[in-house]
Amino acid sequence: MLATKDLIKDFKILNKKVRVISGITTQINQGERIAIIGPSGSGKSTFLRCLNGLEKATSGSVFFKGKNITSTRDCDINEIRRHLGMVFQHFNLFANLNVLQNITLAPTKLKTKDKDKIKKEAISLLKKMGLEDKARVYPSSLSGGQKQRVAIARALIMNPDVILFDEPTSALDPEMIKEVLLVIKELAKDGMTMLFVTHEMRFAQEVASRVMFFDNGKIIEDADPKEMFNAPQHPRVREFFSKF
Amino acid sequence: MCAVDSIEKIKSTGQVKMITNAEFPPFEFIDDKGDIKGIDIDISQKIAEEIGVKLNIESVSFDAILLELESGSADFAAAAMTSSEERSQNFSFSDPYFTTTQRILVKKESKIKSSSDLVGKKIGVAIGTVGDSYCSSKEGFLEPVRFSKPADAVSDLINSRLDAVVVDDLTADQLISGKLDLIKKTEENLTQEDYVIVVRKNDENFLHIINEVIAKLKDNGELQKIFDNYLSAQTENKKDPQVVADNIYYKYSGLILKGLKNTILITVFSLIVGVFLGTIMALFRVAYKENGRLKFLSLISKFYVTVIRGTPVIVQLFIVYYVFLSRFGISDKFLSAVLTFGVNSGAYVAEIVRSGIISIDKGQFEAGYSLGLPYKDVMLNIIMPQATRNILPTLISEFISLLKETSVVGIIGLTDLTRAGDVIRSVTYEAFTPLLIVAIIYLFIVIIFTKMISLLKQRLFKHDIQ
Numbered sequence: 001m002l003a004t005k006d007l008i009k010d011f012k013i014l015n016k017k018v019r020v021i022s023g024i025t026t027q028i029n030q031g032e033r034i035a036i037i038g039p040s041g042s043g044k045s046t047f048l049r050c051l052n053g054l055e056k057a058t059s060g061s062v063f064f065k066g067k068n069i070t071s072t073r074d075c076d077i078n079e080i081r082r083h084l085g086m087v088f089q090h091f092n093l094f095a096n097l098n099v100l101q102n103i104t105l106a107p108t109k110l111k112t113k114d115k116d117k118i119k120k121e122a123i124s125l126l127k128k129m130g131l132e133d134k135a136r137v138y139p140s141s142l143s144g145g146q147k148q149r150v151a152i153a154r155a156l157i158m159n160p161d162v163i164l165f166d167e168p169t170s171a172l173d174p175e176m177i178k179e180v181l182l183v184i185k186e187l188a189k190d191g192m193t194m195l196f197v198t199h200e201m202r203f204a205q206e207v208a209s210r211v212m213f214f215d216n217g218k219i220i221e222d223a224d225p226k227e228m229f230n231a232p233q234h235p236r237v238r239e240f241f242s243k244f
Numbered sequence: 245m246c247a248v249d250s251i252e253k254i255k256s257t258g259q260v261k262m263i264t265n266a267e268f269p270p271f272e273f274i275d276d277k278g279d280i281k282g283i284d285i286d287i288s289q290k291i292a293e294e295i296g297v298k299l300n301i302e303s304v305s306f307d308a309i310l311l312e313l314e315s316g317s318a319d320f321a322a323a324a325m326t327s328s329e330e331r332s333q334n335f336s337f338s339d340p341y342f343t344t345t346q347r348i349l350v351k352k353e354s355k356i357k358s359s360s361d362l363v364g365k366k367i368g369v370a371i372g373t374v375g376d377s378y379c380s381s382k383e384g385f386l387e388p389v390r391f392s393k394p395a396d397a398v399s400d401l402i403n404s405r406l407d408a409v410v411v412d413d414l415t416a417d418q419l420i421s422g423k424l425d426l427i428k429k430t431e432e433n434l435t436q437e438d439y440v441i442v443v444r445k446n447d448e449n450f451l452h453i454i455n456e457v458i459a460k461l462k463d464n465g466e467l468q469k470i471f472d473n474y475l476s477a478q479t480e481n482k483k484d485p486q487v488v489a490d491n492i493y494y495k496y497s498g499l500i501l502k503g504l505k506n507t508i509l510i511t512v513f514s515l516i517v518g519v520f521l522g523t524i525m526a527l528f529r530v531a532y533k534e535n536g537r538l539k540f541l542s543l544i545s546k547f548y549v550t551v552i553r554g555t556p557v558i559v560q561l562f563i564v565y566y567v568f569l570s571r572f573g574i575s576d577k578f579l580s581a582v583l584t585f586g587v588n589s590g591a592y593v594a595e596i597v598r599s600g601i602i603s604i605d606k607g608q609f610e611a612g613y614s615l616g617l618p619y620k621d622v623m624l625n626i627i628m629p630q631a632t633r634n635i636l637p638t639l640i641s642e643f644i645s646l647l648k649e650t651s652v653v654g655i656i657g658l659t660d661l662t663r664a665g666d667v668i669r670s671v672t673y674e675a676f677t678p679l680l681i682v683a684i685i686y687l688f689i690v691i692i693f694t695k696m697i698s699l700l701k702q703r704l705f706k707h708d709i710q
Contacts, residue, residue: 052614053613054613054614078616078617080616081613082615084614085614088607088610088611088614090607092605092608092610094608095630096629096633097626105615105625105626106615106616109621109625110617151611158615158616
């Protein structure tokens, strides 16, 4: 469903070129639940953001359903993004809109369905998230866990083929982490294809169908969770786990 | 310079335009109905009658008179002007129609009697007048203190900040009337100066007609009649100065209201232009930064902001009025003011809007994009509503400073609030009260406006401010 070929991403920091992704070729199939782990600064988030074009690849390609989405010529990135949901570490709820409007804004503007249907769907998503009483509330008065559940509902209403979670629980208090992980687990059970950058090893082990270990802008180990957590091959991965 | 011939143009348009500075009674002043009256106006009327056309009068600041004449927006200047070497480079002068002299004003108890006593003394003059050049060139005199109005010099004289004031004879009479217990006029005539009418250089046919009219008026005694009429009206006025002063404020309240209306209209229209232009300019730069589009327009926007913020607004006003609009044959002062202040304020608004947008968290953009919303929808539905809240308080201070900055429009002869105060100052020869009235009105508008906005803000943002 998603694939990258020789993906490279450089950032310019203080006029110095820094290579954050240094040549990743991989493929993600429908129904896979991929946990992306590894040390800070290893390019996990950048990789995820390259997949929906929030970061423009320096070279190499990203394919969605066989279509090269890095070439601006024959691809409308806005159209592609509708099918690639994203959930951010800092939630990024629209501060000027209430919870319901946050969820309905994109489908309403993009006219994916008619208005009544969108609203009904939004309310049923809020029910699923346990937030039906918060529809008219503004984001500033929600807790972190509530915000992240609204953000997930906002991504889900587009009926995405894949959801990209960028450290969805890193900005949360421990007790709120649980409520958010629970929601993600439910989605996994329903067969949603997902990639999640995370530091929650137990969650990764429990939910992921495949684990990618990033180091220095490269995937140095790519295995199923049992293998990755019980018998990692790469010495760098063994060293990383030894710190837990 | 090639020969010019205004007569043809005057006859074909059926009107002749005279330019003056209506702040010098009894030669030219604005009466209580807001009309320009005076000796120079009556003479100009005779000139128009002689040619058989309609007379148009325009009043601008004294410094701007010759600029207007040179630019061709007026045909002649009648403003109690004297001929001078510098002016003769570009202008021609008529025969004199009035001769006056400069006199010394001193405090009643002063020992100064003549010009020889002025050596080493602090002297006040009105800027650009004959008194100014006389004192500046005289051996042994200190550099004179230059005031924009003789009344201001007199108020410094009374407060002992000056030892003497040098002004022309007629003005001297006006200044001391009502203050006879404080100041006096000395006997000596310092100069002899001739008031002339000014036309563009080499406009000989027109100058010839003007000279004929002056000669005729002198011969048949009409000139004397005009002078007697205005001068006696002035002595009449001065009988009971206090009553006259009170009366004058009442009489001129219409002028203050007109000025106030102009000040408010210029500010409001300029702000509308400024907000519109500024927002567009800011959006160009944000669009370039966000997605690399509109590079050229973004550069233009940057250039615009740099140039406008880097030059004084009064210079911009001159350029718009005398250079830019006159190129298109437009001499509408109100339009010039709105255009200048609109474009000027647009540069400041652009920076206000841009920093308002930049201060929005990048995540708000990214969340919008990640849902497949195009740039336009993200800006319109997510970013701008949030930016507006950041922008509004700064926009209000921009409005307030704009309101006060418009006080320079008097320089092109537009009657705003400050100008109205100036006109009253020149009629009453009073420095303090008109300024105080004007300041209080400005303050009042600012306070009312601030109050209104804070009420509006409470209603507008009542949900989402936590």
